[in-house]
Amino acid sequence: MKYSKLFGKTLRQPPKDATTVNHRLLTQAGYVEQLMAGVYTYLPLGLRVLTNIARVVREEMNLIDAQEILMPTLHPKANWEITKGWSNIDVLFKLKSRTDKEYALGQSEEEVVTPLVKGRISTYKDLPLCLYQIHWKYRDELRAKSGILRGREFFMKDLYSFHDTQEDFQRFYEIAKKTYLKIFKRLGLTAKVTEASGGGFSEKISYEFIVLTDAGEDTILYCDSCDFCVNVDIAKLKLGDLCASCKKSKLKQAKGSEVGNVFDLGQKYCKDFDITITGRDGEKIHPIMGCYGIGISRIMGVIVEKYNDKNGILWPKEATPYQMHLVGIGLDNKDILSKTHETYRKLQNKNVEILYDDRVDVSPGEKFADADLIGIPVRLVVSKKTGDKIEYKERDKEKTEMLSLEEVVKKVHV
């Protein structure tokens, strides 16, 4: 992509209403634009990042034999009355058609996926069944001031699993947990797993996957010596108490952002929608359900909160909108112009995804500042000085190297 043509260039000034790092940097670097609080347009660079994160999630979901479907956003009121969500869930957006039909906007999809499964499973042999979707969700948040960390509309992966026994749910939970941690790791994030209350969903325990960041809305207590971690909302412990699990260290407290969660839904929804199947001993049972979320747009925000410096963003490789950022210096000189164009073309032919700053009337300093702000992991420079080589620099390092085109291509797949 030629930067001169790119829609959504960097802005000279950060947005005035930005109170969080992700809102400020993503807006200034040309990734998103806020339409109103909690509602954002994704510009070309931003959509590429969002799509990359979704791709990582999708790849890992498919590896655990979850099947992708796509459920509607408009839900009939009747389904939400059956589960009592219509009156109990305060963040549920509701609307009426002109013929006074009432709908909810999807904020979670138990009310759709459970009746969908009804009639399509009849015995324990049909289970476990894991269905997921990657779709937009809508929540009537009272406050939506954390950039894309907490949106009134947000992009999410939600998976629903159906099991004949609690043991099978627990078995699958362990698989999902591993997969979640792998997903976050691929995206440069280390998540702590807490036990928390089930919110409106369930009386049962739920699990939260929290990435430590000062912009987070959750507060957790955690132990440095073991995996123990708990949300302060439900903790019977406090900062400085001895770890309840390993008893080796004193608990620390930190802010974090929830990037994923798992709810043990028990039989609630299968009872609500009257789903029975034949169990292993021939008896009629209600299946047990689990719900597993990953906030995709939120992860994009959390990455920015974690990976930034005074100059801009530093994208992890799997999330970056382009693999390399090629900067041409001195493009008013015909020879350098054609050499830089040629480098761009050759790298494209090698399937390297390149953002190419081809602007003629912009100073080197401004181009380098834009490259740092945008945050692609590798910056390449072609100029009078670089001869038949290319200057190669990683976003998080000071050091530059002079490499041949072939050497640059090899670096992509390191």
Added chain:
Amino acid sequence: MKYSKLFGKTLRQPPKDATTVNHRLLTQAGYVEQLMAGVYTYLPLGLRVLTNIARVVREEMNLIDAQEILMPTLHPKANWEITKGWSNIDVLFKLKSRTDKEYALGQSEEEVVTPLVKGRISTYKDLPLCLYQIHWKYRDELRAKSGILRGREFFMKDLYSFHDTQEDFQRFYEIAKKTYLKIFKRLGLTAKVTEASGGGFSEKISYEFIVLTDAGEDTILYCDSCDFCVNVDIAKLKLGDLCASCKKSKLKQAKGSEVGNVFDLGQKYCKDFDITITGRDGEKIHPIMGCYGIGISRIMGVIVEKYNDKNGILWPKEATPYQMHLVGIGLDNKDILSKTHETYRKLQNKNVEILYDDRVDVSPGEKFADADLIGIPVRLVVSKKTGDKIEYKERDKEKTEMLSLEEVVKKVHV
């Protein structure tokens, strides 16, 4: 994908409430499930088709240098008041937050894309600018009874172009028209281009891309001797009149379904949102806008309306959920089972997308009927009879051939 594991198997009976071929076949074959009138869940097979159609559209949009973005579904009331759409557009879904903020659900995005562009273009040199998105749209339809042809929520590509002159809009319209016809052709559809009224959008003329099908909601007059085609809604002609263009043939009448449209929006939205740029002669001008839609979920429905027989669907190659449908016959025999599994594995390793009917307890007749109903273009059979070959049959032909695995793989890319 192993059919035994697939969520969304074929149904023995068509749905009772289906009045259109696409609703009936897509439901019975396991592609979609209606949640309520005009609102559908896409099951794994259906989502693959929808994704394929979107991929074709995206590829062609990128070729004409349109840039993909993603705009929100929740729109602030203020934007729709500026354009008068809030009170004038009867299909606009409206909702309120619990703090009485009012929103519209996106049914078209001029109200978002125009202010988005403001401040990011300042001179004619920044134009033409073409932005598109592929996203769900919401329309409060009074009647939504045509399966996925007319949904209350539907998947759509919408592109917006900005120009400094009417001539440049016209130049780009011709490019877009060619691209649209190419997209439809890749998806097995031949569209006629009509001129029609601009609906609520514009006083200006608009263009509709209509595929002839009895399930369509539009009626058009067309000429067999030339490209002349007009929607009866605005035609001053009638069935049997001499073609107004070539004067060679009498006009025919047919039903059709609109799969795409183009609106010449003129300066309306740029005036509404007060966008001025510097024109070629240094004067201040309002840019001219065009809007270009393609109904992706609708195309999926139209394909089914066009390509079906008494046994089921016949997918075009670019839309089909899988490239080949492998049927194992006699899988209770260990040798045949392992030979069929081996064939499946080898074809997968050759990157052939395969739906593999691995069911043991189902008769050959039922498997063949399911394959015809699902409508993948190629059916492969491995059985006792096929020896070290594979029986190859195309969905729209009676003839079967015995091919080696290598020969089967070669057929994929014909």
